[in-house]
Amino acid sequence: MSLDLWNFDKDILKRSISDMPNAVLKEQGDLLTEKTDGNIYGRVMNINIKNSAVEEIGYSIATKFELVVPALDNYVYTILIMYSNPEKNYPVAITIGSNIEDDTDSFNPRYVCEDKKKFIDALKEILSSSDVTEIIKTLYAKSMF
16 A cells, blocks of 8 residues: 555545636536537636746736637637636636737736635626627527538
8 A cells, every 4th residue: 555645635636626717617618518519619728828928917827718619610719818826726817808918918807806706706797798698699600500
C-alpha cells in the first residue's frame, strides 16, 4: 500500500468543483447543447494572458465562453470572456462584446464578481438577456437548413 499524504479524496475533489466559475460555465454550455439538440454547443476555453498584459489588467487567465454551430462550418460566437487568476476562484471579471486583444489594451469589464452569488447573478443576466436569446434563435434557425 502506498503512503498518501494528500488531504483530499478524488471523488470529493470532483464533487467540490461543481460550483466553481469554470464548472458553472461548462454546465451552462452542456445545457445549451442539450436544449438545442446539439445544433449549438457551448465551449469553454482557457487562454493564458501574455505577461505584459497581466500587470495591466490584474488577471492571468481569460476564459472564453463561446457558441459553436457545427452546421455553419463550426461558426464561433463569443458570448463573454471571464478573467481570473489560476489559484483563486474569485474575483472574476467579465467582458461582453469584446476580444482579448481589445481587453488587454483597455480593460473595462462589465462585471466584477467577488463571490459565487455575484457571478451567478451576472451570468444569469448575460445568458438570459434578449440579445443572447436572439443570437441563439438566429443561429439555431440557420443551423436547421
